Amino acid sequence: xxxxxxxxxxxxxxxxxxxxxxxxxxxxxxxxxxxxxxxxxxxxxxxxxxxxxxxxxxxxxxxxxxxxxxxxxxxxxxxxxxxxxxxxxxxxxxxxxxxxxxxxxxxxxxxxxxxxxxxxxxxxxxxxxxxxxxxxxxxxxxxxxxxxxxxxxxxxxxxxxxxxxxxxxxxxxxxxxxxxxxxxxxxxxxxxxxxxxxxxxxxxxxxxxxxxxxxxxxxxxxxxxxxxxxxxxxxxxxxxxxxxxxxxxxxxxxxxxxxxxxxxxxxxxxxxxxxxxxxxxxxxxxxxxxxxxxxxxxxxxxxxxxxxxxxxxxxxxxxxxxxxxxxxxxxxxxxxxxxxxxxxxxxxxxxxxxxxxxxxxxxxxxxxxxxxxxxxxxxxxxxxxxxxxxxxxxxxxxxxxxxxxxxxxxxxxxxxxxxxxxxxxxxxxxxxxxxxxxxxxxxxxxxxxxxxxxxxxxxxxxxxxxxxxxxxxxxxxxxxxxxxxxxxxxxx
RNA sequence: GGCGGCAUAGCCAAGUGGCUAAGGCGGAGGUCUGCAAAACCUCUAUUCCCCAGUUCGAAUCUGGGUGCCGCCUCCA
Numbered sequence: 001x002x003x004x005x006x007x008x009x010x011x012x013x014x015x016x017x018x019x020x021x022x023x024x025x026x027x028x029x030x031x032x033x034x035x036x037x038x039x040x041x042x043x044x045x046x047x048x049x050x051x052x053x054x055x056x057x058x059x060x061x062x063x064x065x066x067x068x069x070x071x072x073x074x075x076x077x078x079x080x081x082x083x084x085x086x087x088x089x090x091x092x093x094x095x096x097x098x099x100x101x102x103x104x105x106x107x108x109x110x111x112x113x114x115x116x117x118x119x120x121x122x123x124x125x126x127x128x129x130x131x132x133x134x135x136x137x138x139x140x141x142x143x144x145x146x147x148x149x150x151x152x153x154x155x156x157x158x159x160x161x162x163x164x165x166x167x168x169x170x171x172x173x174x175x176x177x178x179x180x181x182x183x184x185x186x187x188x189x190x191x192x193x194x195x196x197x198x199x200x201x202x203x204x205x206x207x208x209x210x211x212x213x214x215x216x217x218x219x220x221x222x223x224x225x226x227x228x229x230x231x232x233x234x235x236x237x238x239x240x241x242x243x244x245x246x247x248x249x250x251x252x253x254x255x256x257x258x259x260x261x262x263x264x265x266x267x268x269x270x271x272x273x274x275x276x277x278x279x280x281x282x283x284x285x286x287x288x289x290x291x292x293x294x295x296x297x298x299x300x301x302x303x304x305x306x307x308x309x310x311x312x313x314x315x316x317x318x319x320x321x322x323x324x325x326x327x328x329x330x331x332x333x334x335x336x337x338x339x340x341x342x343x344x345x346x347x348x349x350x351x352x353x354x355x356x357x358x359x360x361x362x363x364x365x366x367x368x369x370x371x372x373x374x375x376x377x378x379x380x381x382x383x384x385x386x387x388x389x390x391x392x393x394x395x396x397x398x399x400x401x402x403x404x405x406x407x408x409x410x411x412x413x414x415x416x417x418x419x420x421x422x423x424x425x426x427x428x429x430x431x432x433x434x435x436x437x438x439x440x441x442x443x444x445x446x447x448x449x450x451x452x453x454x455x456x457x458x459x460x461x462x463x464x465x466x467x468x469x470x471x472x473x474x475x476x477x478x479x480x481x482x483x484x485x486x487x488x489x490x491x492x
Numbered sequence: 493g494g495c496g497g498c499a500u501a502g503c504c505a506a507g508u509g510g511c512u513a514a515g516g517c518g519g520a521g522g523u524c525u526g527c528a529a530a531a532c533c534u535c536u537a538u539u540c541c542c543c544a545g546u547u548c549g550a551a552u553c554u555g556g557g558u559g560c561c562g563c564c565u566c567c568a
Contacts, residue, residue, distance in 0.1 A: 015496085033568070041568095048568050078566060157495090160563075166494045167564065209566085231568035235496080238567085263497085264562070273567055300505070300516075306498075306561065316504070320516045326531080366506090374506050378515035388532065462526055469528080480529045487530095 005062060007368045009227075010304065012235060012259040013159055017370055022226050023257060027065045030056065031217040031256075033230035033238070034070040034116070037097030038079045041104045042279035043294075043309055044231070044265040044272040050295050050421075051262055051303045051371070052229055053110040057419045058367050069220045070113040071213060072098045074120050075206050080195060090196050091120055104282040108291050109421045115220050119212040123198045126207045126215045129249055130187045130200075138248040142178045144190030144203045150183040153244040159259065160236035185241055187211045210241040214255075218246060228256040232264055232304075233271070263306045272309060280309065289314065296321045296422040299373040320381070325428045327384040328412055330391055332425065335406035343407035347400030355386035356407045363415050373420065380416050383408060429478075429489040446477055450486055453479075 007020040022028055032052050035045055052068070059066050074094035083090040102112070119126070130146050133139035138152040150156050150164065157163055167183055186208035191197030197204035217225065230239065239259065246255035265272045272279045285294055297317050301307045338346070340353055359379050366375035387408045390401050397405070417423040449468055456464040469479045472488070479488045 012496095035568070036566080045568050076566080160495065162495055162564075229568095232497080232562065233567055234563095236563055237565090262568070264568075266561075269561070271562070271567085275566060302506075304497085305505085308504090313504070316517045318517090323516090323531090330531095372506070374516095375514070378506070381515055385532095392532070457526085460526075466527070478529075481525080481527095482530070483525090 005364065005368050007059075007062065008370050009258050009260060010370050012261050013254070013256075015161075018258070020226075020258065022064070023224055026063065028059045028067070028227065029221040029225040030066065030068045030227040030229065031213070031221055031225060032068065032070045032113075032228075033213060033234055034072050035097075035101055036073045036076045036078055037094045037101055038076070038082045039097060039274050040281040040283060041097075041101045042272060042274065042281050043285060044279060045101070046104070046108055046282050046285075046294065047265050047298050047303075047307065048229065048231060048262045049105050049110045050108060050298045051373075054299065054373060054420055055227075055229075055260075055371055056111070057421075058371065061414070061419055062364075062368075067221065068113040069115045069117065069217065071216050072101075072116060072118045073209075073212060074098065074118045075196070075212075076209070094118075094120075104286075107286055108282065108294060117216040117220060119207060119216075122212065122216055122219070123207070125219050126211055127188075127200050129211065129215045129218075129245070132249050133187065133245065136248060136251075138245075139187055140180065141202050142180075144205065145178055145186055146188035146202055146208075147179050147184040148187050148241070148245055148248075150181060150185075150244065153248050155247070155253075156183075156244050157240065159240045159243055162236065162240075185210065185237065187245070210238055211245060213238070214242050214246040214249070217242075218250070223250050223252045224254055224257060226256075227258045227260055229260040229262070232261045235259075235261060260303075262303045263301070265307050265309050267309050269308065289318075290424060290426065290428065292325075292422050292424040293318060293321045293428075295420065296324075296377070299377060299420055299422065302374055303371060321422065322428045324380060324384060324416070325423055327387065327391065328409075328416070328423050329425060329428075331387065331405050331409045331412070334391070334397070335402045335409060337410035337413055338403055338406035339410060340407050343403040346403035347398070348404030348407055349390075349401060352387065352390060352401075352404035353407060355383060356404075356411050359383040359386075359408075360411050360415065367419070376415070376420065377422070380412065383411065427489075446472070446488055450479065450488060454486065457481075 008017045009020050010017050030052065032048065035041065056066050056068050072094070074091060079090045079094050083093040086093065098116075098118075102116075106112075130139060133148065134141065134146065136152075137149070139146055139148050157167070164183060188200060188202055188205050188211075189208055190202070191204045191206065195206070197206055217228070228239070228242075243255050247253045267278045267280070270276065270278060282294075293314075297314055298307065300317060338348075340356060344350075344353060359382060362379040362382070363376045366372040366379065369375075387405060390397060390405055412423065449472060453465050453468040456462075456468070472479055476490060477488055478490075479486060
């Protein structure tokens, strides 16, 4: 693919769509705020992971070399508290949930980042940065802790568009007399008894919340890297503070060229979050739904829109995903994937090839316009609609028609499977993935019933046949008579 | 109180100055089928929360209003 196409990104910093110009031509550096691993990953975490996975694959498709860094904030109050409850070492708890997070994302088809830096492994870099900030007068030590001096950074508030005075007015921050100013935030927190701590020039303690992302992103991606991502809920104070620290430290702006924030996942119109307790884990969802379907559901929404998560919501979306995949799977059986050029050589209908190229164009244009995955997905539906007529008579299709289907298949694989990851070769029918010892018996019995039913149908005893089918339906087993034979599946 | 976002058909959801307002689900009719299911075809918003304005022209821009959400405290 070429890098000719212009890519537009909505930049939170400017609140405008801007043309993407990388720091280095042909390369993209991306830092995505990862999780604080003190519990299982939920769907609210899956959304940014899936989105940035798609974004990365799209950039790659456009010819960029992509470097993706995602941190684990493995030192945090929440981790310490949870570990204490369970009588565990905080770092051990964090390691456990970090692993669980990665495994959950693997299952969702999220490609691993290039680096997963952990706070606990970057204490030195963090201390070095804090020292630098103190030397520049942007931070000060107080009672064993170190705070960032917000007054030393005149542009404070530029990301979240807040004025310092206003922040002060509405502050619900408890007064900490160690701070010079209410808005100042901790870079280094003095250790309280019984807390994990690391030695530092200011005594034993641990990093404050925001400093790790600055230290680690600068370390792995350098100054003025391209894209920093995360949930909308991180804009303030987290990302605001990152900008202040980083730009004060390096003396260079911008710290980040494009800020991308994804919308939140809601349940009952309320933000899904661990602290509210209204979350559904990725594992729980994957027990009922196929990973490519979860991606489909996420990508059906524009990344900046809120996404309501509910079972009813998913159920109605499932049909579309099934239809897309059924068509895809039919195509797989008809032809190997072919380039448009090869398909044309083999006599593919021009009309079909035009549809294939049109889909590709529409898809890439949608993605290049602020990663409009919903529109991109729509283009795939249009493609299968255009291919459908050729699929109908596939058994008698000419070599040229099959080649045309192969060209469409190649595009589906590259865009739908490769970039979006919403296609699968697995059975997409209801409950198809069910297994287990008891099902072994059930399967045998269903086969037996269907054998009897087949005999009834052969004898034109449709009353018996229909009775068996409806009784099975009541038990949650769907029977379909297709031209090629009867098939059945569990209803979800 | 401050900042930001959202409001498009029964539902989900694109579109942000101008060809017929994407796509999916659902619904209606049809093809196929012993009947169903699946699949396919056709139809399904003269109109984009309300009011005023800018413009030859607005769902799209401006002002005002209403409702909802997020952030200002840990948070993807």
